[in-house]
Amino acid sequence: MSGIYIHIPFCKQRCTYCDFHFSTSYEKYYEEMVSAICIEIEQRKQEVVDEVVNTIYFGGGTPSLLKQEDLNLIFDTLRKNYKINPEAEITLEANPDDISIEILKIWEAEGINRLSIGLQSFRPQDLKWMNRAHNATESKRCIEMVKEVGVHSLSVDLIYGLPDLPIKDWDEQIKNVINYGVEHISAYCLTVEEKTALAKQVQEGSIIPSDEDEQSAQYLYLVDKLKSAGYEQYEISNFCLPGKESKHNSSYWKGITYQGFGPSAHSFDGKKRRFNVRNNALYMKNVNSGINYYDDETLTPVNRFNEIILTTLRTKWGVSVRSLISVQTPSTGFYSKVDEFSKKNWLKVENETIFLIGEGWLMADYISAELFAVD
Ligand SMILES: C[S@@+](CC[C@H](N)C(=O)[O-])C[C@H]1O[C@@H](n2cnc3c(N)ncnc32)[C@H](O)[C@@H]1O
Numbered sequence: 524m525s526g527i528y529i530h531i532p533f534c535k536q537r538c539t540y541c542d543f544h545f546s547t548s549y550e551k552y553y554e555e556m557v558s559a560i561c562i563e564i565e566q567r568k569q570e571v572v573d574e575v576v577n578t579i580y581f582g583g584g585t586p587s588l589l590k591q592e593d594l595n596l597i598f599d600t601l602r603k604n605y606k607i608n609p610e611a612e613i614t615l616e617a618n619p620d621d622i623s624i625e626i627l628k629i630w631e632a633e634g635i636n637r638l639s640i641g642l643q644s645f646r647p648q649d650l651k652w653m654n655r656a657h658n659a660t661e662s663k664r665c666i667e668m669v670k671e672v673g674v675h676s677l678s679v680d681l682i683y684g685l686p687d688l689p690i691k692d693w694d695e696q697i698k699n700v701i702n703y704g705v706e707h708i709s710a711y712c713l714t715v716e717e718k719t720a721l722a723k724q725v726q727e728g729s730i731i732p733s734d735e736d737e738q739s740a741q742y743l744y745l746v747d748k749l750k751s752a753g754y755e756q757y758e759i760s761n762f763c764l765p766g767k768e769s770k771h772n773s774s775y776w777k778g779i780t781y782q783g784f785g786p787s788a789h790s791f792d793g794k795k796r797r798f799n800v801r802n803n804a805l806y807m808k809n810v811n812s813g814i815n816y817y818d819d820e821t822l823t824p825v826n827r828f829n830e831i832i833l834t835t836l837r838t839k840w841g842v843s844v845r846s847l848i849s850v851q852t853p854s855t856g857f858y859s860k861v862d863e864f865s866k867k868n869w870l871k872v873e874n875e876t877i878f879l880i881g882e883g884w885l886m887a888d889y890i891s892a893e894l895f896a897v898d
């Protein structure tokens with residue numbers, strides 16, 4: 524049982540807040556990149572002989588920029604070289620301005636059954652300072668088109684913690700997704716990443732993101748509103764209607780193995796993490812000439828212990844103390860920290876499993892770091 528991630532490193536334009544790996548000047552080498560990704564897919568088939576692929580995820584960058592013939596090529600290469608479960612969850616990240624009824628039908632014909640739309644906001648002023656390629660009308664229209672065609676399970680990404688986001692505006696954004704019956708919502712707090720245009724704007728004072736108290740209030744408001752509307756929170760930033768969890772992302776949190784293809788993609792085989800080079804030209808050159816284009820790292824028991832905490836504590840499945848102990852003895856302060864955080868009502872322990880509760884969801888990174896093992 525395994526998953527496949529394919530990184531499509533192109534975007535039409537640079538969103539001010541984003542530090543993911545992508546290039547906006549890709550027209551000249553677009554086909555060469557798709558071909559290099561297909562070579563990597565083919566070359567690495569022996570890593571998962573006899574394993575069934577249950578999830579495929581096209582992430583980016585902007586996978587909705589892929590042309591039909593490129594999707595065909597990638598799917599042909601995948602189907603020729605891997606055992607794909609006929610019921611596999613196949614997700615494509617799509618930007619609102621790329622969505623049309625025609626393309627939705629093409630995606631359906633290719634076998635894509637889930638879309639993750641980078642909506643970010645319904646407010647025109649947000650989309651403008653973010654330098655998004657879509658406008659507020661497209662934010663709504665893309666959902667309507669997906670619902671009209673009616674074959675894709677739909678997830679949307681929203682960002683909160685935005686400059687000047689009063690609760691009444693945040694409430695309206697949340698109501699929009701609920702009223703459209705969107706099955707899955709990923710909501711991220713705006714992070715000011717180093718070396719982005721946003722970092723510069725914040726430094727100059729031309730953009731002032733919400734402060735920490737406002738961000739926490741917006742997060743708790745979101746959790747409350749979505750729960751009342753029947754959504755389940757299954758990870759810090761992820762909410763879904765019953766049974767609509769992302770199988771692909773859940774497998775990252777459950778420690779299931781996956782292969783990542785394309786520049787900057789990561790892979791995990793149960794013991795080692797692999798990181799493809801984050802440079803389009805170098806990736807293509809080295810794939811084509813058979814030269815190494817990745818680094819890898821074998822996880823020590825302490826790494827693995829800490830990763831289990833970091834990835835599973837964030838989920839509704841919690842972290843099993845037995846699974847931790849099976850890889851590494853916890854640090855001496857581990858159990859007293861668990862007691863301390865339970866008394867603060869940040870977590871609970873049931874059936875030897877630790878779960879975040881209440882405001883603990885806001886403290887996940889701090890709690891995780893306090894529970895880490897040390898070499
Ligand atoms: C890698 S992006 C790709 C999705 C797609 N290209 C798009 O932008 O619509 C995945 C998601 O991460 C979130 N994201 C990226 N940078 C962020 C930041 N600095 N702060 C908060 N959320 C961010 C956005 O919600 C975005 O949709």
Ligand code: SF4
Binds near residue numbers: 535536538541584618
């Ligand atoms: S947020 Fe999405 S569209 Fe914008 S630059 Fe990042 S990857 Fe590209």
